[in-house]
Amino acid sequence: FLATDLTIDTGVQELLLKARDEEIETAFDRARQQEPRCKxxxxxxxxxxxxxxxxxxxFSDKGAKRGVCxxxxxxxVARNLLTLIVDGAAPHVEHAREVAQTLLEVAEGKAPYEIKGKDKLMKIAQGLGLTLDGKSMNEVAEEVALIALQDFQKQSGVANWLSLRAHDKSVETWGKLNILPRNAHLEIANAINxxxxxxxxDPLNLLLGIMTMALVEGYDGLHLSTDLSDVLFGTPKLVKAQYNMGVIKEDYVNIAVHGHIPMVSEKVVEWSRKLNGEAKTLGAKGINVIGICCSANELLMRQGVSVATNFASQELAIVTGALEAMVVDAQCIMPGLQKVAECYHTELISTLPMIKIEGSSHVEFTPANADKMGEEIVRKALGRYTERDLVKLQIPKGTVDAYAGFSVEQIIELLSKINQEDPLQPFIQALTDGDILGVVAIVGCTNPRLKQDWANTEVAKELLKHNVLIVTTGCSAHSLGKNGLLSPDGIEYCGPQLANVLKTIGVANGLPSLPPAWHMGSCVDNSRVDDLLVALANRVGVGVRDLPVAGSSPEPQSPxxxxxxxxxxxxxxxVHIGLNAPISGSPFVDNALTADKGDFAVTTDELFGGKLIYEEDPIKAAHLLIQRIIKKRKALGL
Ligand code: BF8
Ligand code: SF4
Structure with missing residues (x-):
């Protein structure tokens, strides 16, 4: 296979050739070894x-139409989809629980983090109906953390974070269908049961179970993780950083952080700064922390840390021969990393007690010993620097500038430079006038079965051309970053109306333009996309289902x-996906998720107002999304 068929990232192409020369196997090779896949x-x-x-x-008339039971x-298919969605939601729910537990221990003075997001804490506390008078910040934080942790315990009622964050009209729909979750752990156990x-x-009852699990994901996975991470580490603000393998620096001690959990990655950054001087005594210029996958997003959004690469090419970052350490925590960490690390001087370090990697080292994270963990990890990296094999060193050149940090709070602040009293008004005006035709969130992964970054970028460009604003998260955001869509220069891809809107807001904020794609963070930060939709719906006085918006994951890999x-x-x-979910074998499930309202007895389009769109071709996908956006605009009289 030609490297140019596997990825559009030229740095990754270069490293794929290097890996081949060195007889190192990566996910791109293994994805082809799995063909043909089982139908x-x-x-x-x-x-x-x-x-x-x-x-x-x-599939034919001859064979079995039923299992033994x-x-x-x-x-x-419905049962398989339900457990697949548990596979997706459970890691986020555990992520959220770990952040909540950390916040509790910080509030009790047992864990070495400071609460950087005081404003966010107070807003959440008010939203939860707490009284603040006379309470210290730690007392408020403790109460908030305990209410969050109830979402893993309470046996009746509705999950607290759903009540805090969901739009009233959505809650009404879910209440009627009797799918509101009580607590995340209970619903996960119920789903497996x-x-x-x-x-x-009963396929219909299973479908409703799927939707309950989806709400667990949304509120006790995404929203809870983001909210409490903002409390601990601060709400993101506009930052500028760089993208591509070129952010790995030859004359520095390089530490890659990979995974998702900000308590781990933040401490690695903190200790890299503290021990920077020690790198100089080794002859390096300092310590360079770079990000991969969603840990990259967490650090990019809050610390301006640059991003080396996204999911599909995580192993190739090691093939540069320039990483002293790769620190991982949870989710999307390929077990194949260790075998690649063994070909170099790189130390792969796992951190979470429940997630270890065969052959790697392990430095344990708990909230209380976070400093000890951070120091030990950075010292391990320093120790590896002198073991570098210069013959194997090859860092692809070139970086791309990118802006990130588009929290809803930041978006509102940017818009307030145009209308201070009513910041969302100019945005809604642009939507009403069609200067912004709609908003699409480009989210999700890259997948070694597909040409890396290609569909993510092509869907985005086609939408931008038709004046659809892009918001983005996860590894897709990295695809867009690498290809210039997180930079003001990216407005060259926009239709003239959208370009004008972006220039107007940009100039009001001291930039030539805003970038055409607004980077809102990691995968759990899809909560920020949801917050934006709820804010827009509330401001207009409609439901979220009425807005001319959509989601797209052109290169999904993860449940x-x-x-x-x-x-x-x-x-x-x-929601569009560029690789089919394993549902096509069930007429009921396939139709329920993908058909239009009225075409079948049960469709999510009818029950909720949204459906799944499956299309591999990025240009066709963009136009399917545009058609749905236009349909929603018409229903609003636009
Ligand atoms: O949670 S985008 S490959 S890293 S699953 Fe994984 Fe997909 Fe990347 Fe972040 Ni999200
Ligand atoms: Fe077969 Fe699944 Fe039924 Fe067991 S539960 S008999 S594996 S169809």
Whole structure:
């Protein structure tokens, strides 16, 4: 395979050739070794839920139409999708719980972090109905953390973070369907129970279970993680940084942070700054921390740390031969990293007690020993610097400037330079006039089965050309960053009306223009996208489902894309994916998620106002999204 067929990132292409010369295998090679893929698995009709199986449902008239227990294709696919969505939501829920637990320990004086987001803390406390009079910041933080932790305990009522963040009209819809979650752990256990052999076999009831899990993802995964991370580490503001493998610096001690959990990555940055002088005694110019995947997003948004690469090419960062350490925590960490690290002087370091990697070192994170962890990790990296093999050193040249830090708070501040009393007004005016046709969130991953960064970038460019504003998160944001769409220069891709809007807001804020894609953060920060939608809906006086907006994940790999996607569908937002979910083997599930209102007895389009759109071709996908946006505009009389 030509490297140019695997990725549009020229730095990654260069490193793929280097890896081949050095006989190092990466995910791009392994993705091809898995072809041809099992068609039963792709369609979702394979069941391994008990030892009467595994069973699979035939596509032809001749073969089996039911599993041994009698389960049909609809039942098998619905159960599989439910557990797939648990696979997506559970890591975010655990992420949120860890942040909440850390906040509690900080408030109790047991963990070495300071609360940097005092304003956010007070706003959340007010939203939760707490009285603030006479209370210290730590007392308020403790109360907020305890209310957050109730979302893993309470046995009745509705999850607290849903009540805090959801739009009233959405809650009304979910209440009528009886899908409101009580606590995240209970609903995860329920979902696994529903899917077990001999339990729920009603595809509609399973679909409703999927939507409950989607709400768990949305509120006790995404929103809770973002809110409490902002409390601990501060709400992001506009920052400028660089993208591409070129951010790894030859004459520095390089530490890559990879994963998701900001408590880990923030401490690595803090200790790299503290021990920077020690790098100089080794002959290096200092310590250079760079990001990969969503840890990159967390640090980019709050610390302006530059980004080396995204998911599909994580192993290639090590192939530069210039990483002293790669620090990982949870989610999207390829086990293949260790084998690559063993070919170089790089130390792969896992951190979370429950997530270890065969062969790697481990420096344990707990909130209380976070400083000890940070110091030990940075000292390990310093120790590796002198072991570098200069013959194997090759860092692709070139970086791209990018802006990030588009929290809703920051967006409102930028807009307030145009209208101080009513900051959202100019944005809504531009939407009303069609200068902004709609807003699409480009989110999710890169996937070594697909040409890296290509579809993410092409969907974005086609939408921009038609005056659709892009907001972005996750590894897709990195695709756009690498390709210049997070820079003011990127407005060359915009239609004239959108370009004008971006210039006007940019100039009012001392920039030539805002970038055409607004980087809102990591995957859990899709909560920020949701916050923006709720703020717009409230300001206009409609529901989220009425807004001319959509989501798109052109290169998904993780079930997190499906859990986040169904969360947005539950709010009535259409969601495009560029690689099919394993649902095509079930007429019921496939139609329920992808058909239009009225075409079948049950569709999410009818129940919630949003549906799943599957399209591999990025240009066609962009136009399917534009059609849906225009339909929503018409319904609003625009
Ligand atoms: O949570 S975008 S590849 S790193 S799943 Fe993973 Fe996908 Fe990247 Fe962040 Ni999100
Ligand atoms: Fe087969 Fe039913 Fe067991 Fe699944 S649960 S493996 S369909 S017998």
């Amino acid at each position: 039963f698995g792709l369609a979702g009709v394979c069941c391994r839920r008990c030892m009467m199986g595994p069973c699979r449902i035939s 009698g389960a049909t294709a609809d039942q098998i 529903k899917a077990a052999m001999g339990c729920d076999s 997190k894309v499906l859990s986040i996607g169904t969360f947005f569908i539950a709010q009535g937002v259409d």
